[in-house]
Amino acid sequence: MAEGISYTVYELYKDLTQTEVYGQTLVELAKKDERIVALTADLARSTKIGVFFDAFPERAFNFGVAEQNMMAAAAGFAISGKLPYVSTFAVFASMRTAEFVRTDIAYPNLPVRIIATHAGVSFGQAGTTHHCTEDLGILRTMANMTIVVPADSIETAQFVKASVDWPGPLYCRIGRGLEPLAYMEEDYGFRIGKSVLMREGQDLTVIACGVAVLPACEVADELAGEGISLRVINMHTIKPIDREAIIAAAEETGGIITVEEHNIIGGLGSAVAEVLAEEGIATKFKRLGIPDVYSVIGYPEDLYHRYGIDYEGILKAVKEMLEMKGVR
Secondary structure, three states, rough: OOEEEEEEEHHHOOOOOOOHHHHHHHHHHOOOOEEEEEEEEOOOOOOOOOOHHOOOHHHHHEEEOOHHHHHHHHHHHHHOOEEEEEEEEEHHHHOOHHHHHHHHHHOOOOOEEEEEEEOEEOOOOHHHHHHOOOOOHHHOOOOOOOOEEOOOOHHHHHHHHHHHHOOOEEEOOOOOOOOOOOOOOOOOEEOOOEEEEEEOOOOOEEEEHHHHHHHHHHHHHHOOOOOOOOOEEOOEHHHHHHHHHHHHHHHHHHHHEEEEEEEOOOHHHHHHHHHHHHHHOOOOEEEEOOOOOOOOOOOOOHHHHHHOOOHHHHHHHHHHHHHHHHOE
């Protein structure tokens, strides 16, 4: 067992994927909130919302391979006072249904929760058509839309709980597989729109989201033994982004590296760059992510390594920027 992790939290989350935690947490919330309904498009088992279908069959709806209709129906549920949670793969949630999400959900600012699973390259072996490295860029341009990328199963549970009372539409992006835990406890103060400081540091900052958070923390721990102070920020909310954390990081550490399982255009890196440009802050800056290409096919961990968003890739980028700053 990892040091510092309580037995209860460790045992609860260590063997659960983010999708499994999402499904189980939603069931528990639905026992107390009759507004909650679940929608999917022939992917109840793959997205793990099937547990909700088993628990509340009268409040669960399968639309078949008709994702656009599903989004339109979700808007109807929201208008009728329900709290719809829509579950499908990220590639479908962000692209196949884009017009319906924009016009039926985002435009009228309806409280629909879109839980997009198998995001990034987490569905690696399924092929490039099922990877989703464009969704943050697409959804970020829709007014009223809030976007969250949890770092692990613990944060996924915290998001689902917080989502119930959040006004307006939400897009939550989670992976497919079993990822190691980035957190050691549940009560770290998760708030939508507020980043989490994972590691203190003054020499440089890594701002990460999703699967990149844990390796960024591991790099910080490794460099601490060499006398390097690396700040790590979990920017789980991509929109609205935590501007104050970005500004402070740039001014106090003099350099920022963003890391994301997304095209480097339009996602976390672009959002951070926009803040720096608007504030007129000159700082060293680099984006790590999927370059402007369609990802090759392979196991997720191999793809993380290929595109430099794993431990080795982050460490290399950090060392290069530290050398540019004259720290090393």
